[in-house]
Amino acid sequence: MRDNFIYINMEELNNVIFTFGISDADLVNGLSEVPDKILLIDNSVEGNRVNTHTHFQMVVGQNDVRNFLLDRQLRPKKWLDFQDLDDVDLLMPTEIAELLYLSHMETHLNLPFYAKLQNRYACLDIHDNFKKSYFHRLKDFSHILDISMKRHLRSMHSKRWTMFNRPLAVNDLSDEIINQLQPLFREGVIFAFDQVVERKRQYLIPVFAELKPEQQPTWHEQEDVFRYTERVATLIYVITEHRWKLNIERKEAFDVLGEL
Template identity: 30%
Template sequence: MSEDMLYVHYETVSNYVLSKGIAVKDYTKLARKLPENLLLVDGRKSIGTYDNHTGFQVIKGQENVKAFFQKGTDNQAAMGKWIDFVNVDMLHLLTPIEISEILYIAHAHTHLHSPFYYKLQNNYIYLTLPNGFIKMYYRYLEQFHELFAEAITVKLKEKVNEKKRFYQKSKEIAPFPIERVKEFIPIFKEGAVISFRQMSIEGNTYCIPLFIAEDRYASIGGRFNEKDSVGTICYDMDRNEWKIDIDFE
């Protein structure tokens, strides 16, 4: 999928978001509260320290977690696959069955039972999938709203300024209102594409169409029929205002 298209599938039963194209400029914002520790479940041996009980690498302490997230800002693939946890002593109480379930999540990219473990007290599971997709479990799904609002703002600012000359000042965009992200939930549940590729401009108003792609991932990278649009996100540069129009039930 082109970087000019964002995909979001919102799963409210298992509390995960499958996305593509949501560029995170600062991975320390990925979690509302920076995790205490991370369990790296992608088999890498060059990061963190080895934990004998689980057989995974771990990153201990918020300062080290912060440094790990900052590397992810430069290279999304560096984020790999991880689960946060609160306490090393509780980590060492994981049973072989629970460790095997975590291995399954890392391999199959889905959970067998609850993705939130009492012993880990985890709030997140982050999985880098093939073809640039990201699957992230959230104990509180509304935390994704902040990332989506930032991604929309950043992407529109890039598009508005992509043809400016080097001596021209960049045009500023008002932040997308986080409280309005909930209006997208009905289409997120179906698998939504926000197509900046098909953005229209009328005067100083920019409108980005919304489409439903469901789970047909192969179709996401293509151009959608305008007649199939289920709404628009518009931004008025003169008034610095966002307008959302979603026609989907």
């Protein structure tokens, strides 16, 4: 499967975002603060401690958490943050069962935010390098997306200009543009960095809206990714001005989705 694209599908009702192309490093670099304690709800990987009440592995210590999240060899990562070690001992059997269900079925029985843990996130690696992340505050995702967008653009640029060693300075994606794109997140959107065109010192990144989001879990081959999509906009980075622009090509796609 091609991998030089970003896919986003946001369920605002459940505070969950389904993504592809947003790496562990994007997540770590995009969080306002890396957690200093995480609970591992899948037994596939080990932490540096074990909670005897739940039998879940834990990673304790901000540097250890950062190193754990950035380790590409550890898969799958399924975790949620928490504030105090003693609070994990307060989890009820039903709550432990919910976390086991979340890990095994990769969906929730109840939203995985627990007052006793005071967690802000719950993140799951799922099939084919997709991620499913629950955010207590959905707006926390904006900076992560900005970090990922800039990384993809720099990566694409460096591959094109390898011989000339021309690094690309990329400014932040503005809140205004993210807000304009927000309606597309609800049904699914693809930022196709593998189809970028350079024209007049601008990078033109095609934006595709997903027409059949129910088909997404069946993606297996490269051609499947764009099979049920249509191009609705172009995200533009103006190299000489170091700024982003959005050219909307199918306004009705934004209007219809925006009414949901």
